[in-house]
Amino acid sequence: MKKLAIVAAGGPAPGINSVIGAATIRACLSGVPVLGIQDGFKWLSEGDISHVVPLTIEDTSRIHFRGGSYIGISRANPTRSPEHLQRTIDALERLDVGMLITIGGDGTATLAHIISEKTRGKLRVVHVPKTIDNDIDLPDDTSTFGFQTARHVGVEIVKNLMVDAKTTSRWYFVIAQGRKAGHLALGIGKAVGATNTVIPEEFARGCPVPLSHVADLLAGSVIKRLGYGRPDGIVLLAEGLADCINPEDLARYTELPRDHMGNIHVAEINLGEVLEKVVKERLASLGLKATLISKYIGYEVRCADPIPFDMDYTRDLGHAAARYIIEGGTEAMVAMVHGRFQPVSFQDMKDPATGRPRVRMVDIDSDRYQIARSYMLRLKREDFDKPEELARFAAAAHLTPEAFREQFFHLVKDEPTNPDGRVG
Incomplete structure (x- = not known):
């Protein structure tokens, strides 16, 4: 049987070890041998297959408590040249790898897609989204793993x-x-x-x-x-x-x-x-x-130890990734939405304008942001509409109310005066 390889790339995030451990356990229980690729794609891109370790249930059953990465990590990107990409693919073939789980952010997701396309289906690839930035466009406001711990x-x-x-x-x-x-x-x-x-x-x-x-x-x-x-x-x-x-x-x-x-x-x-x-x-x-x-x-x-939320969440992700890829799934990112596994195809992740995975930004029109904004102590439109408040802040700045308005009103001039206090 072809082997399953696991690689972590990009920057660290709490929960990497939970994904590695859960995926390894699920694969081993299915009789699939597992390899841990050390230091991201650093060595594979040079054609070096000596930095690889077999992963077993005994090795990985308790690593989910700890931060960092049991198999290391790096930002090495094999797509920087056709030669490095081909060496990576050849190295995986020499290792008898038929399934690859990548753990990383949007850059690693792009790389996973490229490897999948380049191997034309011979290598099944599934990606587990990781970043403390929480900016991968997952469904229904699902957080990326590591964000909650960070x-x-x-x-x-x-x-x-x-x-x-x-x-x-x-x-x-x-x-x-x-x-x-x-x-x-x-x-x-x-x-x-x-x-x-x-x-x-x-x-x-x-x-x-x-x-x-x-x-x-x-x-x-x-x-x-x-x-x-x-x-x-x-x-x-x-x-x-x-x-x-x-x-x-x-x-x-x-x-x-x-x-x-x-x-x-x-x-x-x-x-x-x-x-x-x-x-x-x-x-x-x-x-x-x-x-x-x-x-x-x-x-x-x-590299903090993951909080229980991320330990739980990432064990689900690792298990789901291994199960999906062993059962024939490929070219997808793993997502857990309302307790259910949901694959997101690499094609659906793409922003048509950039060809890269879409970036999820904070929705500043959402109630969650508006509530946060209402508690912030910053100059607001209403401060300039209330003479007593304007006088208070002008005095603190050693200015007349008129001078204070002249210097600081530009901050709020485009702010709507909605009756419910919402700001744009």
């Missing part, structure tokens, strides 16, 4: 920062991972009751935005908080915001890392430090001084 651990970190902020009268600008979407930043910010949370989806209709606009948005939170007598606060910021800000503005404050094609590497931009500096400058222009500290959350949450 949020949980992130919340614990930010809870401590909130106590520190209040104790020391300072502000923390916390940057949460999320290349394109703001799910993790919003999930942490909403759960802890952060002073403000800013995500890229807010600016989707007007991207790119001036850096000064984002600076005013954050300065507005500091000023509003001061108006209520508090010199401290916590802001959650999605790293994908860097992609929404005018790059020429960013370039005045930091070097923009680019790849060989000239594309900006968002994750490598020191967004927190840039915003810390520009907001300090904005406040100083008003005669205000605040202690601002930037903090990044990403590596701390990627």
